[in-house]
Amino acid sequence: MVLADDEAMIRAGVKAILATDPEINVVAEAADGHEAIALTLEHRPDVVLMDIRxxxxDGLAATAEIKRQVPQTSVLVLTTFSEDSYVARALGDGASGFMLKSGDPRExxxxxxxxxxxASYLSAKVAERVIAELNRGSGRQAESRGxxxxxxxxxxxxxxxxxxxxxxGGLSNADIGRRLHVVEGTVKSYVxxxxxxxxxxxxxQAAIIAYEAGLVTDREA
Structure with a gap:
């Protein structure tokens, strides 16, 4: 994967967490959006872990460009509580999920x-904040969205x-197939x-609707 964050200390901390999992390999690090795009084009990673600011x-523009040029690469966005509106905007840019920088390393x-x-992965706390951002306004508007x-x-x-x-809940098609005892191709058809x-x-986007409709009661991942 490619790790993109302009703060070297943040990159070092995140990389240390990722290094605890032998199945995750950080092949390159980027300090800005342009560099993230270039490294993605060079390495064609499965995942880019992208900071917003x-x-x-910025990470939003880089995400959109990566998904345009290398659609098979998933982009997981790192965010903070102060960036809810950015997360909401990124929903249409093809990001595969959003994680809090201050969240649980296991998550x-x-x-x-x-x-x-x-698959998509939306941190439960991020999901709550995104929905709150989307529902910003009167209580009637929030009820209307739900x-x-x-x-x-x-x-x-x-x-x-x-x-x-x-x-x-963040499950992949393969995971869903195992959970429901059906083949992955059937899950793809359902999705x-x-x-x-x-x-x-x-x-x-589908996950947000699932949360708003009250279908997700706990983390399934």
């Missing part, structure tokens, strides 16, 4: 593995709702049908 080019490892497997999510989800079959909840029914483009 960086000089020259970081889980998120990286989920992204590498092609009701709208429930209405969208109501068009799904019970099995599709079950799959959506697991997507919201595709869910995306179409909900009108979303990626797993993170």
């Amino acid at each position: 960086m000089p020259v080019m 970081l490892l889980t998120g990286v593995h989920a992204a590498a497997a092609g 009701a709208a999510a429930q209405q969208r989800v109501s068009a799904l079959t019970e099995r599709e709702k079950e799959v959506l909840a697991l997507v919201g 595709s049908a869910i995306f179409t029914a909900l009108g979303v483009r990626n797993r993170v």
Whole structure:
């Protein structure tokens, strides 16, 4: 994977956490968005762990460009509580998930593995903050978003709702298949049908709807 953060001490700390997992290999480090893009093009990693605030080019712009040029690479965004609005904006840029810099190191490892497997991973605390950001305004607006999510989800079959909840919990298609005792190809078909029914483009957007509709009651990862 490629690790992108403009602060050397942060990179060192995150790299030390990642080094505790023998299945994760950091092949390069970047200090700005342009460098992150160049290293991604060079190494074609499974995952880029991307900070949002960086000089020259920020993480949001770099994420969008990486997903345009190397769509098979997953981008996991590192964020802080002060950057909720940025997280909300990034939902449409193809990021595979969002992790808190101050979060549990074990959750970081889980998120990286989920992204590498092609799944989404939304830290539970980040999900709460993103939904709060999306619902910013009156309580009536928040209720309206929740009701709208429930209405969208109501068009799904019970099995599709079950799959959506697991997507919201950060499970990959393979993990969902094992959980539901079906082949991965069947899960892919369910996920595709869910995306179409909900009108979303990626797993993170689907996960947000799952949270808003109350389908995700705990972390499944």
